[in-house]
Amino acid sequence: MIKNRYFDLIDQTFYFPQEGFDIEEGNLIFNGVPLRYLIDKYGTPLKLTYLPKIGMQIKKAKNLFNKARKAIGYKGKYHYCYCTKSSHFSYVLKEVLRHGVELETSSSFDIDLVKKLYQNKWIDKKVIILNNGFKTAGYATKICGLINDGFKGVLPILDNKQELEYYQEQVKGKCSIGIRVATDEEPNFEFYTSRLGINGRDVVEFYKEKLKNNGKFSLKMLHFFVDTGIKDSIYYWGELKKAVKLYCQLKKVCSTLTALNIGGGMPIRNSLGSEFDYNYMVQEIVTLILNACQEEGIPEPDIFTEFGKYTVGESGALIFSVLDQKQQNDAEVWYMIDNSLINTIPDSWSIGERFILLPVNKWQNEYRRVNIGGLSCDNSDYYNSEIHESQVYLPIIDKNDKEPLYLGFFHTGAYQDALSGYGGIKHCLIPAPKHVLIYKDSKGNIVDKLYREEQKPEEMLNILGY
Ligand SMILES: Cc1ncc(COP(=O)(O)O)c(C=O)c1O
Known part of the structure; x- marks a missing residue:
């Protein structure tokens, strides 16, 4: 019998049913929901x-990183930060915070959002809040406001050298700081170096000149983000290696540096045929960082991630009716x-x-x-x-x-x-x-x-x- 029902097409092309998708009484079930x-x-x-998918994703990533750390005796910790820009809804923030994550912000209004989270008692003043993005004066002033208000975990990440002046002028006590290093874009992209971050060539000099002997700041984090995401490609591994090498160089002159933030970009399933091997990728990332640090004789850093799409992507769906068919x-x-x-x-x-x-x-x-x-x-x-x-x-x-x-x-x-x-x-x-x-x-x-x-x-x- 020729099988050309839609069901057979899916059954023959993919593993089906699979996580999140099944058929009951002829109709699709999404995460158990008819x-x-x-x-x-x-x-x-x-x-x-x-x-519920949000918590499942967070637990899965935390387990993978912690399992990989244990397996190779990696001493640095793992921190899961949620990148708010991927979905700012209160119900999402409430759910992610229930699962013990930290936060990453990207603009001025994000700081107003953080204040709401605090008013709602969903966070305390110790939660780590990474501040990314190109800082407008308004965004920087609000970040300084949080720091001066006793939010101990606030950690502005410099997108460019001038940004430091805002904190120099407005932060009252001392504060931790991070530097974002600009990655090279994928070879087929229009630009060679990302517009986001400070050129890797300048980072160590900038540190020595502006931060090393500055009593106000302690440099804690080096951050990079490969915009095309975490992939098993020569390009991704190359960018990760460069970032870890820079971390090692910087660590040799900066004892306060303890964290490497590898950004977001963990993929989600965008096809029933997705074959991304999360376990393998996480193991490789953690092993690469450990090996590079051991070669240079420096302690391995705490690893931070800022997964946005990975945290909330798989929780959403849209259902439409077909109103008509037109044969043109x-x-x-x-x-x-x-x-x-x-x-x-x-x-x-x-x-x-x-x-x-x-x-x-x-x-x-x-x-x-x-x-x-x-x-x-x-x-x-x-x-x-x-x-x-x-x-x-x-x-x-x-x-x-x-x-x-x-x-x-x-x-x-x-x-x-x-x-x-x-x-x-x-x-x-x-x-x-x-x-x-x-x-x-x-x-x-x-x-x-x-x-x-x-x-x-x-x-x-x-x-x-x-
Ligand atoms: C600095 C930074 N971190 C994290 C993310 C989140 O990326 P993703 O949603 O792919 O995890 C982005 C996305 O643009 C970003 O710019």
Whole structure:
């Protein structure tokens, strides 16, 4: 028998079911949550946040780093910092902080957010707060405000040499400080050296000149971040080696230096075929740092990470209905969904980011190649390729079938809300979807709660001055 049902396509292409995805009674289950139940209750388009995933991710990374440290007798500690810019929502911060993480900020308003966390008693004044980014005067002043207010763990990371002047002028007592070293970009990128950070050639001289004999500061951390993420590639290992070498050089002249911050960039699953070997990568990172330090005869540093996408990415999903199918010529069929892709997953449109795409129902139907069309009038509001192939296959919709085909984009929890301007005006005034939170209640039962209704016309028109 020829098997060309959608289910068979997935079954033959990937390991399925797999972590987070399964089928029950013909419909897709996401992290144990029956999506049909949520669609029946709330309708589509629907934005979901599955909160328990956040804690699972944090525990997994902490375990991997601590296991790798133990296995090779690595004496430095491991610190998991959450990079707030990947999702600033209060429910996310509450959840990450419940799992004993530290924080990384990137702009002035982030410091206002930190103050709220303190008012809510979700953090105390000892929590480590790394301050990254190019500092405006306002951002730097707020950082100094925290330090002067007794937040002992605040650690500004210099993006450039002039930034030090803000702290020199405004910090009242002493403070710890970090330096970000600029990485070289991947060879196929437009620029050679990242605009973020201080050139590696200048770091040791800068330290000797401005920090070594300055009673106010003690240099504690060297930071670097490879923007294309942690990958088993010559480029990534090369950048890590350079950063560790610089750490060793700096440590020889700076006894207060104890921490190496390797930034974010831990990947998430953006296809059912993702094969990233977390265990291997973490072991290799920790071993590389230890070996390099032993060769230079210096103690191994505490390792800091600032995982954003890894922390929240896999907690998010978007569910759409296919409103209609349009056959525009012999070969091209469009599945028109009930929102805009540009508005809801802007990274898919701007930087070609891919997400896991799966139908919720009709897995027993045969499949075909389709293009997914968004509701805006923009010709680039579409989605038609996946990581593993430059095509999208979905169940065929029988024209007489009254039940719509429902589609889900999964692992959309990082960056998409901030980039699309959650609650703001939207391309073609297409309203933002309803937003539902799924979490464990005090008895450990999984429950769902409406976080925000679909945007109303008045909300947008009000912003627009009507
Ligand atoms: C300095 C810094 N740290 C951490 C991150 C988080 O990266 P990711 O979300 O890939 O983990 C970013 C992202 O831009 C960053 O700029």
